[in-house]
Amino acid sequence: xxxxxxxxxxxxxxxxxxxxxxxxxxxxxxxxxxxxxxxxxxxxxxxxxxxxxxxxxxxxxxxxxxxxxxxxxxxxxxxxxxxxxxxxxxxxxxxxxxxxxxxxxxxxxxxxxxxxxxxxxxxxxxxxxxxxxxxxxxxxxxxxxxxxxxxxxxxxxxxxxxxxxxxxxxxxxxxxxxxxxxxxxxxxxxxxxxxxxxxxxxxxxxxxxxxxxxxxxxxxxxxxxxxxxxxxxxxxxxxxxxxxxxxxxxxxxxxxxxxxxxxxxxxxxxx
Amino acid sequence: xxxxxxxxxxxxxxxxxxxxxxxxxxxxxxxxxxxxxxxxxxxxxxxxxxxxxxxxxxxxxxxxxxxxxxxxxxxxxxxxxxxxxxxxxxxxxxxxxxxxxxxxxxxxxxxxxxxxxxxxxxxxxxxxxxxxxxxxxxxxxxxxxxxxxxxxxxxxxxxxxxxxxxxxxxxxxxxxxxxxxxxxxxxxxxxxxxxxxxxxxxxxxxxxxxxxxxxxxxxxxxxxxxxxxxxxxxxxxxxxxxxxxxxxxxxxxxxxxxxxxxxxxxxxxxxxxxxxxxxxxxxxxxxx
Numbered sequence: 298x299x300x301x302x303x304x305x306x307x308x309x310x311x312x313x314x315x316x317x318x319x320x321x322x323x324x325x326x327x328x329x330x331x332x333x334x335x336x337x338x339x340x341x342x343x344x345x346x347x348x349x350x351x352x353x354x355x356x357x358x359x360x361x362x363x364x365x366x367x368x369x370x371x372x373x374x375x376x377x378x379x380x381x382x383x384x385x386x387x388x389x390x391x392x393x394x395x396x397x398x399x400x401x402x403x404x405x406x407x408x409x410x411x412x413x414x415x416x417x418x419x420x421x422x423x424x425x426x427x428x429x430x431x432x433x434x435x436x437x438x439x440x441x442x443x444x445x446x447x448x449x450x451x452x453x454x455x456x457x458x459x460x461x462x463x464x465x466x467x468x469x470x471x472x473x474x475x476x477x478x479x480x481x482x483x484x485x486x487x488x489x490x491x492x493x494x495x496x497x498x499x500x501x502x503x504x505x506x507x508x509x510x511x512x513x514x515x516x517x518x519x520x521x522x523x524x525x526x527x528x529x530x531x532x533x534x535x536x537x538x539x540x541x542x543x544x545x546x547x548x549x550x551x552x553x554x555x556x557x558x559x560x561x562x563x564x565x566x567x568x
Numbered sequence: 569x570x571x572x573x574x575x576x577x578x579x580x581x582x583x584x585x586x587x588x589x590x591x592x593x594x595x596x597x598x599x600x601x602x603x604x605x606x607x608x609x610x611x612x613x614x615x616x617x618x619x620x621x622x623x624x625x626x627x628x629x630x631x632x633x634x635x636x637x638x639x640x641x642x643x644x645x646x647x648x649x650x651x652x653x654x655x656x657x658x659x660x661x662x663x664x665x666x667x668x669x670x671x672x673x674x675x676x677x678x679x680x681x682x683x684x685x686x687x688x689x690x691x692x693x694x695x696x697x698x699x700x701x702x703x704x705x706x707x708x709x710x711x712x713x714x715x716x717x718x719x720x721x722x723x724x725x726x727x728x729x730x731x732x733x734x735x736x737x738x739x740x741x742x743x744x745x746x747x748x749x750x751x752x753x754x755x756x757x758x759x760x761x762x763x764x765x766x767x768x769x770x771x772x773x774x775x776x777x778x779x780x781x782x783x784x785x786x787x788x789x790x791x792x793x794x795x796x797x798x799x800x801x802x803x804x805x806x807x808x809x810x811x812x813x814x815x816x817x818x819x820x821x822x823x824x825x826x827x828x829x830x831x832x833x834x835x836x837x838x839x840x841x842x843x844x845x846x847x848x849x850x851x852x853x854x855x856x
Contacts, residue, residue, distance in 0.1 A: 311658045315672055321691045324698045328690065340701050382583040389580035394573045401581065408592050410843050411836060412791035414812040418819050418828060419595035442591040445584055503680045505794050520680040534696060541683045548678025556670050
């Protein structure tokens with residue numbers, strides 16, 4: 298009897314939390330389906346005449362949808378590059394002691410903690426001087442500053458979970474190092490690579506300060522394009538809301554695919 | 569795990585060092601360069617030594633921004649850590665409910681930061697936002713985050729709680745799942761109450777993930793920029809001008825390179841010191 302009451306209390310609390318969590322997102326979706334006149338006309342919990350005009354405008358205007366393509370391009374590029382350089386490094390940290398390894402690890406972590414605002418100005422000038430300004434590669438490279446340390450951190454945790462005997466057995470069996478690494482070792486930490494890719498994707502997708510500073514037209518992220526909704530006649534709230542909803546979608550998709558690994562990935566970092 | 573000493577491992581680490589150094593060391597050198605000169609125009613620069621640093625350290629606005637930011641980080645930790653633990657304890661452990669909860673709870677984490685700002689900018693408005701309308705017209709409390717400093721502060725704080733408590737909750741959830749069943753069975757045999765299970769089993773086992781949570785939340789709230797920038801722009805007045813916002817106002821807004829760079833270096837140094845303290849604490853706790 299007692300435990301039943303407790304469970305329903307717990308269920309109610311969780312439900313209330315989720316309702317509060319979803320309310321702002323629901324409101325964004327609600328607004329994205331209204332015309333600007335209806336939004337400014339009065340508060341309604343559901344759109345009177347649901348319209349997809351806001352979304353249609355985004356999908357047909359290249360200035361809008363190129364923002365999405367840019368964001369996706371540099372995010373994917375960053376994810377691939379970060380994981381690629383982090384894999385051998387994480388292996389080295391998990392298997393070997395070498396000169397200055399702890400100092401190096403600390404230095405890497407401090408870059409994850411460096412406020413992006415500190416680097417804004419020099420980034421702007423450096424990237425302009427070497428011709429990486431306003432390119433997808435430039436933004437991807439800048440995001441490696443905080444994503445590579447994170448990737449090394451997570452991957453090292455997963456790799457430490459693989460017994461060292463596997464390395465030794467492979468060496469005795471005559472596997473060369475590259476063959477062992479790609480054929481045997483990487484498949485063993487598949488889920489770890491998935492989790493790492495998820496986190497690097499996530500942090501690159503949500504970052505705006507650097508992405509906005511380093512781009513003007515050709516690689517401008519969608520999040521920066523959203524300022525277009527402010528015009529002489531005020532803010533087009535419906536369009537702004539629609540653009541916001543569309544930036545949530547890729548994240549939601551990614552979460553859905555990796556939902557079973559999320560909890561694991563958090564638990565296995567190097568601590 | 570027993571590690572072998574192998575200095576050739578540096579070859580494996582080299583790509584990471586190069587790629588991070590490109591984005592970390594080169595810009596940092598530029599900042600150092602600016603911080604000791606007065607740049608009047610292209611090709612016109614004067615060596616000023618430590619003038620900018622003295623200026624910056626004595627700047628009352630900077631002190632105000634620092635204490636404001638510290639208070640904010642403190643409040644963030646005070647609310648988000650207990651709330652995150654509570655949510656993690658209450659979430660279902662198995663079945664489709666667990667998957668659904670994880671997906672829903674992770675959603676705010678994957679929204680671009682300025683969109684988070686936009687969401688709350690809309691949600692908090694009295695005329696077109698559900699939240700603002702509710703507080704003003706149904707609770708009858710006058711609330712306007714664009715005019716009242718206190719309301720702006722609360723809005724930014726609530727937004728941060730909404731945005732980042734899921735991270736703490738996910739971390740704790742992962743930590744809770746890692747506790748082996750025999751612990752609970754033993755507790756049941758001893759007739760332990762829910763509270764003592766929490767205090768003597770769950771909380772000590774969560775120590776590792778809680779340290780990561782505190783570390784990440786402290787650092788990120790100490791560098792917060794985009795969300796308050798979108799919602800309040802640092803105002804009204806200087807009510808929500810945190811360190812990063814203040815810095816970008818100087819460096820980008822006024823293009824004051826000298827002051828901006830000196831500020832950057834001091835800010836960076838502060839974070840490094842805090843980082844080092846946290847890092848050594850974590851290592852020490854990890855060894856126990």
